[in-house]
Structures are given as C-alpha cells and as structure tokens.
Amino acid sequence: MRAAGSPTDWEPDLSRPWAGIPDQLRAKGLRWTPQRRILVEVLSEVDGHVTGAELVDRCRALDPDTIPSTVYRTLDVLEELGVIRHSHAADGREEFHVLPAAEHAHLYCRVCSGSWELPTDDPVVVTAVDAARGARGFEIDVAHLTLSGVCAACQTTGDHA
Amino acid sequence: MRAAGSPTDWEPDLSRPWAGIPDQLRAKGLRWTPQRRILVEVLSEVDGHVTGAELVDRCRALDPDTIPSTVYRTLDVLEELGVIRHSHAADGREEFHVLPAAEHAHLYCRVCSGSWELPTDDPVVVTAVDAARGARGFEIDVAHLTLSGVCAACQTTGDHA
C-alpha cells in the first residue's frame, strides 16, 4: 500500500488521507506500530460506519493475534487525531465513522429498526443545532447524534405500540 | 385501578402510581413475583434517572440474592407497561427514567461531563421535534434523546480541543 519512491504516482492527501497518519502520530510523540497499521488499513476500506466489534473482527482477519483492547485504544488515539469519530447507535453500541466522509447525524426507527443518515445541512439538524446554540449557547456534536423514534412509514401502518 | 378492601388507608393512584402494577401485570397474563416487587419498590424511590447497574445494586441491598438478568428482564416488562422508559447516556450506558415524572431529553457536555435535563417544551426540543415531523414525518422519541456536545461555559473557557 505504498506508492513510494517516484513522486509521480504519489496521490495527494485528499484521496489518501491515511498516508499522513504515521507522521501525524510521530509529531505528537506517539508511535507507528504494526497493530496501528493494520487498524488503519481496515479503516481505510470502511465506507460509512462500523461497530467496534466489526473492526476487531476485520483486524483479526488480517492478523489473528489482534487484541480488542489494543484496537479500542488505537481508535481513541485516531479519534483524537480527528481521523474518525465515534457515536452510539440506538442500542447504545459504539459506532465509528470514518472521516473525511461528511459528518452526519442518525435517525433510527425503533419499530422497523430502519436507520437513515441526516447530513449536517438537513433542516432537522440545522434547526436543532441553531436552537441549542441560540437558547443555551450549547454546541451540539452532530456526528454523535442519534435521534430515535418512529418513522413516517411505521406510523401509518400503525405497527407501533 | 380499583379502590378495593378498606378504602380508608388506600391512597389514591396519583400518589401511588405503583400500587396498580400487580393488577396491570395480571391483566396481561403476566405475574407478580417477589423479585418484581423488590424492583418496583426500588423504582418507586427513584427520582430522576438511574443506570441499570445502580438498580441492580439497590435491589441487592434489599435482597442479596438478586440476579441481574432478572432485573433487566423485569425492566423490559415495566417499560412495556409504560411505567418506565430507558435511554442511553452519552457513554452508551443504559439509563432508566421513572414515570410519571415529566418526559425530558438530555444535554451532555463532553468537556465538563455536565448533564442537563431538557423538558419537552424546551425550545430546543420543540424545534427539533417539529422539524423532524415536518420534514420527514418522523416522530422523535424525546425521552430517549441525548444531545452531546460542548456547553456554553466550556466554550468560553476554551478548554475543549
């Protein structure tokens, strides 16, 4: 996974946001280890969100000796680097989002278990964020937001209690 | 929902919303057991919210033989009865709310770990709920809502990353 040597086939950071991670770590006095390389490799192929458990599984596929605590600790580090974000699904389980994919909130229907992404510029998100800022000066962390409830379809079918 | 036996020392439902639970259970073909009685006793003394683990602890104080799975299963049943609601704190842990305390959402500051209740008629909640309903026909479950982010105080101190 390295274009190396000749600068010509070296893609800009935009399409390879992962390439700079080793240096970003070292710049903070942190280290680039085989275990971290594997996790970053896995993350670079993720599209959308993954649960922590799934990441552990995928890492284990590349390296059977993968230890969960190492994965979770590395995820913390990568979040501090701003490379990923975590949030909690409606059932409370951790979910990780890979950047620079657009930040978004989630809508979760407790009846059909459906889940939708809500871009930051969605009216629902915008109004909520504005209202919290205006009324209380509170800055909502959109990427961490999961709204659960009942979707339009499930309301009309009347399946909900 | 019955005044029963000796009406004199029988408090009205309003102050004893728990008194009707045995009958509500039986009406659904469910049972009133010692373990459930203990949990309901604990819940009746709760004010605001409690985590699952805390409920297990408090039950164990009344009955050292309390088993966690029994408590969690009973909590599910009580939620179906509409007596309590659960939500997830910012860290994903379960939190139970006792009714008929007013429904409310939560605001959680990830910097100072502060937490505030947001009544259903708070402008932030109202606008968000209205926006979701208007734009998507989605009915947000307010009691399950936790907004995390950074509070006004922490923004001014600039303690956040």
Next chain:
DNA sequence: GCGCCTATCGCAACAGGTTGCATCTGCAGC
C-alpha cells in the same frame, strides 16, 4: 384445596467494551 400451564427465575455462558499492570518496542539521541 389441587393440579396444570406457562411465565418467570437462577444460572452459566457469552458479547462488547474498559482498565490495571508488567513487559516490550519504536524511535530519538548519541
């Protein structure tokens, strides 16, 4: 008061995630 049906219980194992600690190793400095 008795018996039966089935809801509930207790228990053990599991799942996702976290933490403390002894050991190891990246990597900066020489």
Next chain:
DNA sequence: GCTGCAGATGCAACCTGTTGCGATAGGCGC
C-alpha cells in the same frame, strides 16, 4: 549501531448487559 525512555502491547480481570435452558412457582380453573 546501541541505548534508554516513554508510549504501546498483551493479558487477565472486570463491568454492563443479553441469551438459552432447565427448574420453579404464580395463579387460574376446577
């Protein structure tokens, strides 16, 4: 290339919560 220090790892134990299953016991009908 070698050394040393602090950051990371591996491991084991723990926490919160869930699930499957055989045993137990509410409570309804008689």
